[in-house]
Amino acid sequence: MGIVSVSFAQEYILFYGNGCPYCAKVEQYFKDNKITKKFDIVQKEVFYNSTNLKEFNGYLEKHKLTYDKIGVPFLIITSGTDCNYINGDTNIIDYFSGKLSQIAAAACKDTALS
Secondary structure, three states: OOOOOOOOOOEEEEEEOOOHHHHHHHHHHHHHHHHHHOOEEEEEEEEOOHHHHHHHHHHHOOOOOOOOOOOOEEEEEEEEEEEEEOOOHHHHHHHHHHHHHHHHHHHHHHHOOO
């Protein structure tokens, strides 16, 4: 029996807003695919939480982004000292679909080697 070991060494922060229909799509996808159980994701609401909003603004500033080009859902991906972002429900869902495919491919490869 093989052991599947997939290390992404990444942490995620998902900024979202209560009542945002695009955020709701991501939330449903996460729930349906158990994303928060498979990945280290911190979720931070920004419409009603000023502390989270300040943190969100800090990331926008760091990436030289403005509100007219960026909204929620907004995913921060940190890996070591690297920090990247993905904006929008479709982009975030596509990103995690790709990650799930990588996990499945690694599991198939590991099983084939056993």
